[in-house]
Amino acid sequence: MSETGVIKCKAAVAWEQGKPLTIEDVEVAPPKVHEVRIKIVASGVCHTDQEYLTGKGMKFRPFPLVLGHEAAGIVESVGPEVTTFSPGDKVIPLFLPQCGECEQCLSPKTNLCRKNWANAQAGVMADGTSRISYKGQQVYQFLGVSSLSQYTVVADTSLAKIRSDAPLDKVCLLGCSVSTGYGAAINAAKVEENSSCAVFGLGAVGLAAIMGCKAAKANRIIGVDVDPEKFNKAKLFGATDCLNPKEHTNKTIQEVLLDMTNGGVDYALVCVGSPVVMTSAFESTRDGLGTCVIVGWSETDAISVKVEKILMGRTLKGTYFGDWKSVDGVPKLVDDYMNKKLKLDEFITNNLPLEKVNVAFEDMKNGKGICTVINLWPE
Incomplete structure:
Protein backbone atom coordinates (compact mmCIF):
# COMPACT_ATOMS: atom_id res chain seq x y z
CA MET A 1 0.00 0.00 0.00
CA CYS A 176 -24.52 -15.30 -7.96
CA SER A 177 -25.09 -18.66 -9.64
CA VAL A 178 -26.09 -21.02 -6.83
CA SER A 179 -28.16 -18.43 -4.97
CA THR A 180 -29.93 -17.46 -8.19
CA GLY A 181 -30.89 -20.97 -9.29
CA TYR A 182 -31.77 -22.24 -5.83
CA GLY A 183 -33.85 -19.16 -5.05
CA ALA A 184 -35.61 -19.36 -8.42
CA ALA A 185 -37.15 -22.66 -7.31
CA ILE A 186 -37.67 -21.88 -3.61
CA ASN A 187 -38.62 -18.20 -3.70
CA ALA A 188 -39.77 -17.27 -7.20
CA ALA A 189 -41.52 -20.44 -8.41
CA LYS A 190 -42.44 -21.52 -4.88
CA VAL A 191 -42.22 -25.15 -5.94
CA GLU A 192 -44.62 -27.33 -3.95
CA GLU A 193 -44.33 -30.83 -2.56
CA ASN A 194 -45.20 -33.65 -4.98
CA SER A 195 -45.16 -31.28 -7.97
CA SER A 196 -43.50 -31.76 -11.37
CA CYS A 197 -40.72 -29.49 -12.56
CA ALA A 198 -38.64 -28.99 -15.70
CA VAL A 199 -35.31 -27.17 -15.55
CA PHE A 200 -33.97 -25.92 -18.87
CA GLY A 201 -30.17 -25.55 -18.96
CA LEU A 202 -27.94 -27.63 -16.70
CA GLY A 203 -25.13 -25.23 -15.96
CA ALA A 204 -24.48 -24.01 -12.43
CA VAL A 205 -27.74 -22.03 -12.21
CA GLY A 206 -29.79 -24.93 -13.57
CA LEU A 207 -28.22 -27.45 -11.21
CA ALA A 208 -28.93 -25.11 -8.32
CA ALA A 209 -32.55 -24.85 -9.50
CA ILE A 210 -32.76 -28.66 -9.48
CA MET A 211 -31.35 -28.62 -5.96
CA GLY A 212 -34.07 -26.14 -5.00
CA CYS A 213 -36.81 -28.29 -6.55
CA LYS A 214 -35.55 -31.28 -4.60
CA ALA A 215 -35.42 -29.26 -1.38
CA ALA A 216 -39.06 -28.31 -2.00
CA LYS A 217 -39.86 -32.05 -2.34
CA ALA A 218 -40.99 -32.04 -5.95
CA ASN A 219 -41.60 -35.64 -6.99
CA ARG A 220 -40.54 -35.27 -10.63
CA ILE A 221 -37.66 -33.06 -11.73
CA ILE A 222 -36.78 -33.16 -15.44
CA GLY A 223 -33.47 -31.68 -16.56
CA VAL A 224 -33.30 -30.42 -20.16
CA ASP A 225 -30.00 -29.76 -21.96
CA VAL A 226 -28.40 -30.39 -25.34
CA ASP A 227 -25.26 -31.73 -23.62
CA PRO A 228 -25.90 -35.25 -22.27
CA GLU A 229 -22.59 -35.16 -20.38
CA LYS A 230 -24.35 -32.96 -17.82
CA PHE A 231 -27.02 -35.52 -17.04
CA ASN A 232 -25.14 -37.48 -14.37
CA LYS A 233 -24.40 -34.26 -12.51
CA ALA A 234 -28.06 -33.25 -12.77
CA LYS A 235 -29.13 -36.55 -11.23
CA LEU A 236 -26.63 -36.03 -8.40
CA PHE A 237 -28.46 -32.80 -7.57
CA GLY A 238 -31.90 -34.41 -7.73
CA ALA A 239 -33.10 -34.75 -11.33
CA THR A 240 -35.36 -37.76 -11.83
CA ASP A 241 -35.24 -37.59 -15.66
CA CYS A 242 -33.06 -35.88 -18.26
CA LEU A 243 -33.94 -34.89 -21.82
CA ASN A 244 -31.78 -33.93 -24.79
CA PRO A 245 -33.90 -31.93 -27.30
CA LYS A 246 -31.58 -33.06 -30.11
CA GLU A 247 -32.79 -36.63 -29.61
CA HIS A 248 -36.40 -35.65 -30.34
CA THR A 249 -36.38 -34.50 -33.95
CA ASN A 250 -40.05 -35.26 -34.63
CA LYS A 251 -41.42 -33.26 -31.70
CA THR A 252 -40.66 -29.98 -29.99
CA ILE A 253 -39.29 -30.29 -26.48
CA GLN A 254 -42.51 -28.83 -25.09
CA GLU A 255 -44.51 -31.53 -26.86
CA VAL A 256 -42.23 -34.18 -25.37
CA LEU A 257 -42.72 -32.75 -21.89
CA LEU A 258 -46.49 -32.50 -22.30
CA ASP A 259 -46.57 -36.19 -23.24
CA MET A 260 -44.25 -37.21 -20.40
CA THR A 261 -46.27 -35.42 -17.73
CA ASN A 262 -49.82 -35.95 -19.00
CA GLY A 263 -50.46 -32.31 -19.84
CA GLY A 264 -47.45 -30.33 -18.72
CA VAL A 265 -45.22 -29.62 -15.72
CA ASP A 266 -46.33 -27.58 -12.75
CA TYR A 267 -43.13 -25.51 -12.82
CA ALA A 268 -40.63 -24.70 -15.56
CA LEU A 269 -37.41 -22.88 -14.74
CA VAL A 270 -35.41 -21.44 -17.63
CA CYS A 271 -31.73 -21.17 -16.74
CA VAL A 272 -30.38 -20.14 -20.14
CA GLY A 273 -30.64 -16.75 -21.86
CA SER A 274 -32.26 -18.04 -25.06
CA PRO A 275 -35.67 -16.54 -25.98
CA VAL A 276 -36.52 -19.68 -27.98
CA VAL A 277 -35.91 -21.88 -24.94
CA MET A 278 -37.94 -19.49 -22.78
CA THR A 279 -40.93 -19.91 -25.10
CA SER A 280 -40.52 -23.69 -25.11
CA ALA A 281 -40.40 -23.78 -21.33
CA PHE A 282 -43.49 -21.63 -20.94
CA GLU A 283 -45.42 -23.86 -23.37
CA SER A 284 -44.36 -26.97 -21.44
CA THR A 285 -46.35 -25.93 -18.36
CA ARG A 286 -49.80 -27.17 -17.40
CA ASP A 287 -53.03 -25.33 -18.27
CA GLY A 288 -54.51 -23.43 -15.36
CA LEU A 289 -51.75 -24.24 -12.91
CA GLY A 290 -48.38 -23.92 -14.64
CA THR A 291 -45.72 -21.41 -13.63
CA CYS A 292 -42.69 -20.56 -15.75
CA VAL A 293 -39.81 -18.61 -14.18
CA ILE A 294 -37.24 -16.90 -16.40
CA VAL A 295 -33.82 -17.11 -14.73
CA GLY A 296 -31.39 -16.94 -17.67
CA TRP A 297 -30.04 -13.46 -18.29
CA SER A 298 -30.62 -11.28 -21.33
CA GLU A 299 -30.99 -7.50 -21.52
CA THR A 300 -31.78 -7.07 -25.20
CA ASP A 301 -33.78 -10.09 -26.41
CA ALA A 302 -37.56 -10.49 -26.64
CA ILE A 303 -39.60 -13.66 -26.22
CA SER A 304 -42.69 -14.78 -28.11
CA VAL A 305 -45.72 -15.76 -26.04
CA LYS A 306 -49.09 -16.82 -27.42
CA VAL A 307 -51.87 -14.91 -25.68
CA GLU A 308 -53.95 -18.08 -25.42
CA LYS A 309 -51.26 -19.71 -23.28
CA ILE A 310 -51.55 -16.86 -20.77
CA LEU A 311 -55.37 -16.85 -20.93
CA MET A 312 -55.39 -20.52 -19.98
CA GLY A 313 -54.14 -19.59 -16.54
CA ARG A 314 -50.39 -19.98 -16.76
CA THR A 315 -48.04 -17.66 -14.91
CA LEU A 316 -44.92 -16.22 -16.54
CA LYS A 317 -42.49 -14.38 -14.30
CA GLY A 318 -38.85 -13.53 -13.88
CA THR A 319 -36.41 -13.53 -11.00
CA TYR A 320 -33.27 -11.56 -10.21
CA PHE A 321 -30.77 -13.15 -7.82
CA GLY A 322 -33.34 -15.80 -6.96
CA ASP A 323 -35.58 -13.26 -5.16
CA TRP A 324 -33.22 -13.19 -2.18
CA LYS A 325 -32.96 -10.01 -0.14
CA SER A 326 -29.23 -10.04 -0.68
CA VAL A 327 -27.70 -8.75 2.56
CA ASP A 328 -30.08 -10.84 4.67
CA GLY A 329 -30.28 -13.92 2.45
CA VAL A 330 -26.67 -14.71 1.59
CA PRO A 331 -25.44 -15.25 5.18
CA LYS A 332 -28.34 -17.67 5.73
CA LEU A 333 -27.35 -19.59 2.59
CA VAL A 334 -23.78 -19.77 3.90
CA ASP A 335 -25.17 -21.21 7.14
CA ASP A 336 -27.17 -23.78 5.15
CA TYR A 337 -23.99 -24.84 3.35
CA MET A 338 -22.04 -25.11 6.59
CA ASN A 339 -24.88 -27.17 8.06
CA LYS A 340 -24.80 -29.49 5.01
CA LYS A 341 -28.26 -28.44 3.83
CA LEU A 342 -26.89 -27.00 0.58
CA LYS A 343 -24.35 -28.36 -1.89
Whole structure:
Protein backbone atom coordinates (compact mmCIF):
# COMPACT_ATOMS: atom_id res chain seq x y z
CA MET A 1 0.00 0.00 0.00
CA SER A 2 1.25 3.50 -0.80
CA GLU A 3 1.24 6.43 1.58
CA THR A 4 -1.94 7.71 -0.07
CA GLY A 5 -3.80 4.51 0.79
CA VAL A 6 -3.79 3.25 -2.79
CA ILE A 7 -3.18 -0.49 -3.18
CA LYS A 8 -1.32 -1.84 -6.20
CA CYS A 9 -2.41 -5.34 -7.18
CA LYS A 10 -3.16 -7.72 -10.04
CA ALA A 11 -6.42 -7.66 -11.96
CA ALA A 12 -7.80 -9.23 -15.15
CA VAL A 13 -8.71 -6.29 -17.38
CA ALA A 14 -11.09 -6.46 -20.34
CA TRP A 15 -9.99 -3.80 -22.84
CA GLU A 16 -12.61 -4.39 -25.51
CA GLN A 17 -15.39 -6.75 -26.48
CA GLY A 18 -14.38 -10.11 -27.88
CA LYS A 19 -10.75 -9.89 -26.73
CA PRO A 20 -9.07 -12.03 -24.05
CA LEU A 21 -8.50 -10.47 -20.65
CA THR A 22 -5.01 -9.33 -19.77
CA ILE A 23 -3.43 -9.44 -16.30
CA GLU A 24 -2.40 -5.92 -15.33
CA ASP A 25 -0.97 -4.11 -12.32
CA VAL A 26 -3.82 -1.84 -11.29
CA GLU A 27 -4.30 0.66 -8.51
CA VAL A 28 -7.25 0.40 -6.15
CA ALA A 29 -8.11 3.63 -4.33
CA PRO A 30 -9.19 3.69 -0.67
CA PRO A 31 -12.90 3.50 0.10
CA LYS A 32 -14.94 6.68 0.27
CA VAL A 33 -18.09 7.37 2.31
CA HIS A 34 -20.18 4.20 2.77
CA GLU A 35 -17.66 2.09 0.86
CA VAL A 36 -15.59 -0.96 1.80
CA ARG A 37 -12.33 -2.18 0.28
CA ILE A 38 -12.07 -5.96 0.04
CA LYS A 39 -9.25 -8.40 -0.52
CA ILE A 40 -10.87 -10.85 -2.94
CA VAL A 41 -9.82 -14.42 -2.11
CA ALA A 42 -11.83 -16.39 -4.66
CA SER A 43 -14.09 -15.54 -7.58
CA GLY A 44 -16.39 -17.57 -9.76
CA VAL A 45 -16.62 -16.92 -13.49
CA CYS A 46 -20.25 -16.49 -14.46
CA HIS A 47 -22.07 -16.67 -17.81
CA THR A 48 -23.05 -13.02 -17.41
CA ASP A 49 -19.35 -12.08 -17.42
CA GLN A 50 -18.82 -14.10 -20.58
CA GLU A 51 -21.91 -12.75 -22.31
CA TYR A 52 -20.84 -9.20 -21.66
CA LEU A 53 -17.39 -9.95 -23.03
CA THR A 54 -18.92 -11.41 -26.21
CA GLY A 55 -21.68 -8.79 -26.44
CA LYS A 56 -24.41 -11.44 -26.49
CA GLY A 57 -27.75 -10.18 -25.18
CA MET A 58 -26.15 -7.46 -23.06
CA LYS A 59 -26.41 -3.69 -23.07
CA PHE A 60 -23.15 -1.86 -23.67
CA ARG A 61 -21.00 -0.91 -20.69
CA PRO A 62 -17.79 1.09 -21.05
CA PHE A 63 -14.31 -0.38 -21.37
CA PRO A 64 -11.79 -0.98 -19.96
CA LEU A 65 -13.40 -2.83 -17.11
CA VAL A 66 -12.73 -5.60 -14.62
CA LEU A 67 -15.31 -8.38 -14.82
CA GLY A 68 -16.39 -10.72 -12.03
CA HIS A 69 -19.37 -10.42 -9.68
CA GLU A 70 -19.43 -13.79 -7.84
CA ALA A 71 -16.85 -13.80 -5.08
CA ALA A 72 -15.82 -13.92 -1.46
CA GLY A 73 -13.13 -12.07 0.42
CA ILE A 74 -11.95 -10.25 3.53
CA VAL A 75 -12.52 -6.62 4.48
CA GLU A 76 -9.24 -4.70 4.17
CA SER A 77 -10.49 -1.24 5.16
CA VAL A 78 -13.69 0.75 5.51
CA GLY A 79 -14.58 4.28 4.48
CA PRO A 80 -16.22 7.02 6.55
CA GLU A 81 -19.69 6.32 7.99
CA VAL A 82 -19.38 2.53 7.58
CA THR A 83 -20.71 0.98 10.78
CA THR A 84 -21.52 -2.64 9.92
CA PHE A 85 -18.13 -3.89 8.71
CA SER A 86 -14.63 -4.03 10.16
CA PRO A 87 -11.23 -5.05 8.76
CA GLY A 88 -10.89 -8.83 8.89
CA ASP A 89 -14.58 -9.59 8.34
CA LYS A 90 -15.32 -12.35 5.83
CA VAL A 91 -17.72 -11.04 3.21
CA ILE A 92 -19.48 -11.75 -0.08
CA PRO A 93 -19.85 -8.72 -2.40
CA LEU A 94 -23.29 -8.31 -3.97
CA PHE A 95 -24.23 -7.12 -7.45
CA LEU A 96 -27.73 -6.55 -6.01
CA PRO A 97 -27.73 -4.16 -3.03
CA GLN A 98 -30.04 -4.11 -0.04
CA CYS A 99 -30.12 -0.67 1.53
CA GLY A 100 -32.98 -1.56 3.87
CA GLU A 101 -34.58 1.86 3.45
CA CYS A 102 -36.03 2.23 -0.06
CA GLU A 103 -39.58 1.27 -1.02
CA GLN A 104 -38.36 -1.93 -2.68
CA CYS A 105 -36.37 -3.06 0.37
CA LEU A 106 -39.29 -2.35 2.69
CA SER A 107 -41.64 -4.45 0.56
CA PRO A 108 -41.77 -8.22 1.16
CA LYS A 109 -42.78 -8.66 -2.49
CA THR A 110 -39.46 -7.78 -4.12
CA ASN A 111 -35.71 -7.80 -3.59
CA LEU A 112 -34.92 -5.22 -6.29
CA CYS A 113 -33.21 -2.49 -4.25
CA ARG A 114 -32.37 0.47 -6.46
CA LYS A 115 -29.64 2.01 -4.30
CA ASN A 116 -26.91 3.27 -6.68
CA TRP A 117 -28.45 1.00 -9.33
CA ALA A 118 -27.80 3.17 -12.38
CA ASN A 119 -24.22 3.91 -11.38
CA ALA A 120 -23.44 0.25 -10.70
CA GLN A 121 -24.81 -0.70 -14.13
CA ALA A 122 -22.56 1.97 -15.63
CA GLY A 123 -19.51 0.59 -13.80
CA VAL A 124 -18.98 3.40 -11.29
CA MET A 125 -19.57 4.10 -7.62
CA ALA A 126 -22.06 6.55 -6.08
CA ASP A 127 -19.87 9.56 -6.92
CA GLY A 128 -19.70 8.60 -10.60
CA THR A 129 -16.11 7.32 -10.58
CA SER A 130 -14.47 3.92 -10.27
CA ARG A 131 -11.98 2.98 -7.54
CA ILE A 132 -9.82 0.96 -9.96
CA SER A 133 -7.33 2.58 -12.35
CA TYR A 134 -4.47 1.59 -14.65
CA LYS A 135 -1.67 4.08 -15.24
CA GLY A 136 -4.04 6.90 -14.41
CA GLN A 137 -6.85 5.61 -16.64
CA GLN A 138 -10.19 4.77 -15.02
CA VAL A 139 -11.09 1.08 -15.16
CA TYR A 140 -14.82 0.43 -14.77
CA GLN A 141 -16.29 -1.97 -12.21
CA PHE A 142 -18.64 -4.59 -13.62
CA LEU A 143 -22.02 -4.49 -11.82
CA GLY A 144 -20.38 -2.47 -9.06
CA VAL A 145 -18.17 -5.39 -8.00
CA SER A 146 -15.19 -6.36 -10.24
CA SER A 147 -14.08 -9.48 -8.39
CA LEU A 148 -11.40 -10.52 -10.91
CA SER A 149 -9.08 -8.13 -9.08
CA GLN A 150 -7.09 -8.92 -5.95
CA TYR A 151 -8.67 -5.88 -4.31
CA THR A 152 -11.88 -4.05 -5.08
CA VAL A 153 -14.16 -1.48 -3.47
CA VAL A 154 -17.92 -1.90 -3.08
CA ALA A 155 -20.74 0.04 -1.45
CA ASP A 156 -21.54 -1.02 2.10
CA THR A 157 -25.11 -1.77 0.98
CA SER A 158 -23.72 -4.25 -1.57
CA LEU A 159 -21.92 -6.50 0.87
CA ALA A 160 -22.92 -9.44 3.08
CA LYS A 161 -20.99 -10.28 6.23
CA ILE A 162 -20.67 -14.05 6.67
CA ARG A 163 -19.48 -16.40 9.41
CA SER A 164 -15.74 -16.54 10.06
CA ASP A 165 -15.37 -20.30 9.51
CA ALA A 166 -16.83 -20.29 5.97
CA PRO A 167 -14.40 -21.49 3.23
CA LEU A 168 -14.22 -18.56 0.83
CA ASP A 169 -13.25 -20.71 -2.16
CA LYS A 170 -16.61 -22.50 -1.84
CA VAL A 171 -19.09 -19.89 -0.62
CA CYS A 172 -18.03 -17.47 -3.37
CA LEU A 173 -20.58 -19.29 -5.57
CA LEU A 174 -23.34 -17.86 -3.38
CA GLY A 175 -22.54 -14.44 -4.83
CA CYS A 176 -24.52 -15.30 -7.96
CA SER A 177 -25.09 -18.66 -9.64
CA VAL A 178 -26.09 -21.02 -6.83
CA SER A 179 -28.16 -18.43 -4.97
CA THR A 180 -29.93 -17.46 -8.19
CA GLY A 181 -30.89 -20.97 -9.29
CA TYR A 182 -31.77 -22.24 -5.83
CA GLY A 183 -33.85 -19.16 -5.05
CA ALA A 184 -35.61 -19.36 -8.42
CA ALA A 185 -37.15 -22.66 -7.31
CA ILE A 186 -37.67 -21.88 -3.61
CA ASN A 187 -38.62 -18.20 -3.70
CA ALA A 188 -39.77 -17.27 -7.20
CA ALA A 189 -41.52 -20.44 -8.41
CA LYS A 190 -42.44 -21.52 -4.88
CA VAL A 191 -42.22 -25.15 -5.94
CA GLU A 192 -44.62 -27.33 -3.95
CA GLU A 193 -44.33 -30.83 -2.56
CA ASN A 194 -45.20 -33.65 -4.98
CA SER A 195 -45.16 -31.28 -7.97
CA SER A 196 -43.50 -31.76 -11.37
CA CYS A 197 -40.72 -29.49 -12.56
CA ALA A 198 -38.64 -28.99 -15.70
CA VAL A 199 -35.31 -27.17 -15.55
CA PHE A 200 -33.97 -25.92 -18.87
CA GLY A 201 -30.17 -25.55 -18.96
CA LEU A 202 -27.94 -27.63 -16.70
CA GLY A 203 -25.13 -25.23 -15.96
CA ALA A 204 -24.48 -24.01 -12.43
CA VAL A 205 -27.74 -22.03 -12.21
CA GLY A 206 -29.79 -24.93 -13.57
CA LEU A 207 -28.22 -27.45 -11.21
CA ALA A 208 -28.93 -25.11 -8.32
CA ALA A 209 -32.55 -24.85 -9.50
CA ILE A 210 -32.76 -28.66 -9.48
CA MET A 211 -31.35 -28.62 -5.96
CA GLY A 212 -34.07 -26.14 -5.00
CA CYS A 213 -36.81 -28.29 -6.55
CA LYS A 214 -35.55 -31.28 -4.60
CA ALA A 215 -35.42 -29.26 -1.38
CA ALA A 216 -39.06 -28.31 -2.00
CA LYS A 217 -39.86 -32.05 -2.34
CA ALA A 218 -40.99 -32.04 -5.95
CA ASN A 219 -41.60 -35.64 -6.99
CA ARG A 220 -40.54 -35.27 -10.63
CA ILE A 221 -37.66 -33.06 -11.73
CA ILE A 222 -36.78 -33.16 -15.44
CA GLY A 223 -33.47 -31.68 -16.56
CA VAL A 224 -33.30 -30.42 -20.16
CA ASP A 225 -30.00 -29.76 -21.96
CA VAL A 226 -28.40 -30.39 -25.34
CA ASP A 227 -25.26 -31.73 -23.62
CA PRO A 228 -25.90 -35.25 -22.27
CA GLU A 229 -22.59 -35.16 -20.38
CA LYS A 230 -24.35 -32.96 -17.82
CA PHE A 231 -27.02 -35.52 -17.04
CA ASN A 232 -25.14 -37.48 -14.37
CA LYS A 233 -24.40 -34.26 -12.51
CA ALA A 234 -28.06 -33.25 -12.77
CA LYS A 235 -29.13 -36.55 -11.23
CA LEU A 236 -26.63 -36.03 -8.40
CA PHE A 237 -28.46 -32.80 -7.57
CA GLY A 238 -31.90 -34.41 -7.73
CA ALA A 239 -33.10 -34.75 -11.33
CA THR A 240 -35.36 -37.76 -11.83
CA ASP A 241 -35.24 -37.59 -15.66
CA CYS A 242 -33.06 -35.88 -18.26
CA LEU A 243 -33.94 -34.89 -21.82
CA ASN A 244 -31.78 -33.93 -24.79
CA PRO A 245 -33.90 -31.93 -27.30
CA LYS A 246 -31.58 -33.06 -30.11
CA GLU A 247 -32.79 -36.63 -29.61
CA HIS A 248 -36.40 -35.65 -30.34
CA THR A 249 -36.38 -34.50 -33.95
CA ASN A 250 -40.05 -35.26 -34.63
CA LYS A 251 -41.42 -33.26 -31.70
CA THR A 252 -40.66 -29.98 -29.99
CA ILE A 253 -39.29 -30.29 -26.48
CA GLN A 254 -42.51 -28.83 -25.09
CA GLU A 255 -44.51 -31.53 -26.86
CA VAL A 256 -42.23 -34.18 -25.37
CA LEU A 257 -42.72 -32.75 -21.89
CA LEU A 258 -46.49 -32.50 -22.30
CA ASP A 259 -46.57 -36.19 -23.24
CA MET A 260 -44.25 -37.21 -20.40
CA THR A 261 -46.27 -35.42 -17.73
CA ASN A 262 -49.82 -35.95 -19.00
CA GLY A 263 -50.46 -32.31 -19.84
CA GLY A 264 -47.45 -30.33 -18.72
CA VAL A 265 -45.22 -29.62 -15.72
CA ASP A 266 -46.33 -27.58 -12.75
CA TYR A 267 -43.13 -25.51 -12.82
CA ALA A 268 -40.63 -24.70 -15.56
CA LEU A 269 -37.41 -22.88 -14.74
CA VAL A 270 -35.41 -21.44 -17.63
CA CYS A 271 -31.73 -21.17 -16.74
CA VAL A 272 -30.38 -20.14 -20.14
CA GLY A 273 -30.64 -16.75 -21.86
CA SER A 274 -32.26 -18.04 -25.06
CA PRO A 275 -35.67 -16.54 -25.98
CA VAL A 276 -36.52 -19.68 -27.98
CA VAL A 277 -35.91 -21.88 -24.94
CA MET A 278 -37.94 -19.49 -22.78
CA THR A 279 -40.93 -19.91 -25.10
CA SER A 280 -40.52 -23.69 -25.11
CA ALA A 281 -40.40 -23.78 -21.33
CA PHE A 282 -43.49 -21.63 -20.94
CA GLU A 283 -45.42 -23.86 -23.37
CA SER A 284 -44.36 -26.97 -21.44
CA THR A 285 -46.35 -25.93 -18.36
CA ARG A 286 -49.80 -27.17 -17.40
CA ASP A 287 -53.03 -25.33 -18.27
CA GLY A 288 -54.51 -23.43 -15.36
CA LEU A 289 -51.75 -24.24 -12.91
CA GLY A 290 -48.38 -23.92 -14.64
CA THR A 291 -45.72 -21.41 -13.63
CA CYS A 292 -42.69 -20.56 -15.75
CA VAL A 293 -39.81 -18.61 -14.18
CA ILE A 294 -37.24 -16.90 -16.40
CA VAL A 295 -33.82 -17.11 -14.73
CA GLY A 296 -31.39 -16.94 -17.67
CA TRP A 297 -30.04 -13.46 -18.29
CA SER A 298 -30.62 -11.28 -21.33
CA GLU A 299 -30.99 -7.50 -21.52
CA THR A 300 -31.78 -7.07 -25.20
CA ASP A 301 -33.78 -10.09 -26.41
CA ALA A 302 -37.56 -10.49 -26.64
CA ILE A 303 -39.60 -13.66 -26.22
CA SER A 304 -42.69 -14.78 -28.11
CA VAL A 305 -45.72 -15.76 -26.04
CA LYS A 306 -49.09 -16.82 -27.42
CA VAL A 307 -51.87 -14.91 -25.68
CA GLU A 308 -53.95 -18.08 -25.42
CA LYS A 309 -51.26 -19.71 -23.28
CA ILE A 310 -51.55 -16.86 -20.77
CA LEU A 311 -55.37 -16.85 -20.93
CA MET A 312 -55.39 -20.52 -19.98
CA GLY A 313 -54.14 -19.59 -16.54
CA ARG A 314 -50.39 -19.98 -16.76
CA THR A 315 -48.04 -17.66 -14.91
CA LEU A 316 -44.92 -16.22 -16.54
CA LYS A 317 -42.49 -14.38 -14.30
CA GLY A 318 -38.85 -13.53 -13.88
CA THR A 319 -36.41 -13.53 -11.00
CA TYR A 320 -33.27 -11.56 -10.21
CA PHE A 321 -30.77 -13.15 -7.82
CA GLY A 322 -33.34 -15.80 -6.96
CA ASP A 323 -35.58 -13.26 -5.16
CA TRP A 324 -33.22 -13.19 -2.18
CA LYS A 325 -32.96 -10.01 -0.14
CA SER A 326 -29.23 -10.04 -0.68
CA VAL A 327 -27.70 -8.75 2.56
CA ASP A 328 -30.08 -10.84 4.67
CA GLY A 329 -30.28 -13.92 2.45
CA VAL A 330 -26.67 -14.71 1.59
CA PRO A 331 -25.44 -15.25 5.18
CA LYS A 332 -28.34 -17.67 5.73
CA LEU A 333 -27.35 -19.59 2.59
CA VAL A 334 -23.78 -19.77 3.90
CA ASP A 335 -25.17 -21.21 7.14
CA ASP A 336 -27.17 -23.78 5.15
CA TYR A 337 -23.99 -24.84 3.35
CA MET A 338 -22.04 -25.11 6.59
CA ASN A 339 -24.88 -27.17 8.06
CA LYS A 340 -24.80 -29.49 5.01
CA LYS A 341 -28.26 -28.44 3.83
CA LEU A 342 -26.89 -27.00 0.58
CA LYS A 343 -24.35 -28.36 -1.89
CA LEU A 344 -21.50 -26.15 -3.15
CA ASP A 345 -18.41 -28.34 -3.52
CA GLU A 346 -20.16 -30.45 -6.14
CA PHE A 347 -20.53 -27.45 -8.47
CA ILE A 348 -16.79 -26.79 -8.64
CA THR A 349 -15.11 -28.64 -11.50
CA ASN A 350 -11.91 -26.59 -11.74
CA ASN A 351 -9.73 -24.21 -9.73
CA LEU A 352 -7.37 -21.84 -11.54
CA PRO A 353 -5.05 -18.93 -10.67
CA LEU A 354 -5.92 -15.44 -11.95
CA GLU A 355 -3.27 -15.75 -14.67
CA LYS A 356 -5.34 -18.52 -16.30
CA VAL A 357 -8.68 -16.71 -16.19
CA ASN A 358 -9.01 -16.89 -19.99
CA VAL A 359 -8.97 -20.70 -19.73
CA ALA A 360 -12.04 -20.42 -17.50
CA PHE A 361 -13.82 -18.29 -20.10
CA GLU A 362 -12.85 -20.69 -22.88
CA ASP A 363 -14.07 -23.70 -20.88
CA MET A 364 -17.39 -21.94 -20.27
CA LYS A 365 -17.73 -21.13 -23.96
CA ASN A 366 -17.14 -24.79 -24.82
CA GLY A 367 -19.46 -26.12 -22.12
CA LYS A 368 -16.60 -27.79 -20.27
CA GLY A 369 -17.25 -28.35 -16.58
CA ILE A 370 -19.73 -26.52 -14.36
CA CYS A 371 -18.00 -23.88 -12.20
CA THR A 372 -14.42 -22.68 -12.26
CA VAL A 373 -13.20 -20.87 -9.16
CA ILE A 374 -10.40 -18.37 -9.64
CA ASN A 375 -7.86 -18.21 -6.82
CA LEU A 376 -6.72 -14.60 -6.59
CA TRP A 377 -3.79 -15.43 -4.29
CA PRO A 378 -2.06 -18.62 -5.49
CA GLU A 379 0.37 -20.11 -3.01
